[in-house]
Amino acid sequence: MKGRWNTLKKEVSEAAGEKRAHRADEGILTAFLLNFLFVLIEIAGGLFTNSIAILSDAIHDLGDCAAIGFAYVLEKLSKRKADDRYTYGYLRYSLISALVTAAILVAGSALVIYSSIRRLAAPEEVRAPAMLVIAVLGVLVNGAAVLKTAHGHSANERVISLHMLEDVLGWAAVLVGSALIWITKQPIIDPILSICVAVYILWHAFANIRNVMLVLLERAPVDFDTASYRQALETTEGVAGLHHLHVWSLDGEVPVATMHAVVPGELTVAAAETVRQRILETSEHFGVHHATIQLEAGAEPCRDSECHMEDVSEEHSHGHEHHHHHHH
Numbered sequence: 001m002k003g004r005w006n007t008l009k010k011e012v013s014e015a016a017g018e019k020r021a022h023r024a025d026e027g028i029l030t031a032f033l034l035n036f037l038f039v040l041i042e043i044a045g046g047l048f049t050n051s052i053a054i055l056s057d058a059i060h061d062l063g064d065c066a067a068i069g070f071a072y073v074l075e076k077l078s079k080r081k082a083d084d085r086y087t088y089g090y091l092r093y094s095l096i097s098a099l100v101t102a103a104i105l106v107a108g109s110a111l112v113i114y115s116s117i118r119r120l121a122a123p124e125e126v127r128a129p130a131m132l133v134i135a136v137l138g139v140l141v142n143g144a145a146v147l148k149t150a151h152g153h154s155a156n157e158r159v160i161s162l163h164m165l166e167d168v169l170g171w172a173a174v175l176v177g178s179a180l181i182w183i184t185k186q187p188i189i190d191p192i193l194s195i196c197v198a199v200y201i202l203w204h205a206f207a208n209i210r211n212v213m214l215v216l217l218e219r220a221p222v223d224f225d226t227a228s229y230r231q232a233l234e235t236t237e238g239v240a241g242l243h244h245l246h247v248w249s250l251d252g253e254v255p256v257a258t259m260h261a262v263v264p265g266e267l268t269v270a271a272a273e274t275v276r277q278r279i280l281e282t283s284e285h286f287g288v289h290h291a292t293i294q295l296e297a298g299a300e301p302c303r304d305s306e307c308h309m310e311d312v313s314e315e316h317s318h319g320h321e322h323h324h325h326h327h328h
Helices: 002-049 052-077 093-121 128-149 155-184 189-216 226-234 269-285 309-314
Strands: 241-249 255-263 290-297
Touching (some): 052 093, 052 155, 052 189, 155 189, 226 269, 255 269
Antiparallel strands (some): 241 255
């Protein structure tokens, strides 16, 4: 009876998990539609008030819109399991979304900065009262979106919530700026404000591009401590030596590792397997759930003197348990 009860409990919690995932999807979709609608209003408002600051905030929101749209699609895609064509699964697709979003932001910001510099040379009148109204709207709409996504659990939702918070701040800046323009009658505040927003957007876009590049360059995930991992592996019971440790990541978050571990030559296959299990446990402890381990008998030198990279890439298959036990 107890087993039946546990199965039921598991089913219920899985259903709840799926429901939560579904909620995350719905939350992301709602945020996307709201944002997109708002971007259109902003662009119209920016043209109507003749304010570049509002247009630059529209670019900011458009970037978020793209990010949210991709997040929605990729949330679905990345859940797909690995298949024959994508043997590592679909995690890297998130890098493409990050790059495309960054490209949209860079292009938009460049346009805004170009227009703003022309405005600095020849300031134009802006409709400050209308700007103020749009800015208040901006703060309210994005504030509501922050509240909606603030208690999201998935990393995606948290990122989106942060984006929204930035938008609120951007609109707060426009609000203060439009009030200043209204009071001081200095239209030049508008292009100055928009350059500030655009530079801020560019700074973030380039940071994102840099992160994508680091992942593509097979760098270990940013917060991964390779030195401690190596030390833990070397001190694992039964491991005589370790070389060719490679740690990289598919999406910048999930670490993947391959290694050659030297074990005493006289071990039976079963004993060697125990050592391999211990290495896997150590890896799990470091968050590496996908480790490929090649065991080598202590007596024999590693086949490749330098252990060439080509060998390493061939070793990503899991059939490494051919340990030449011909010591009869």
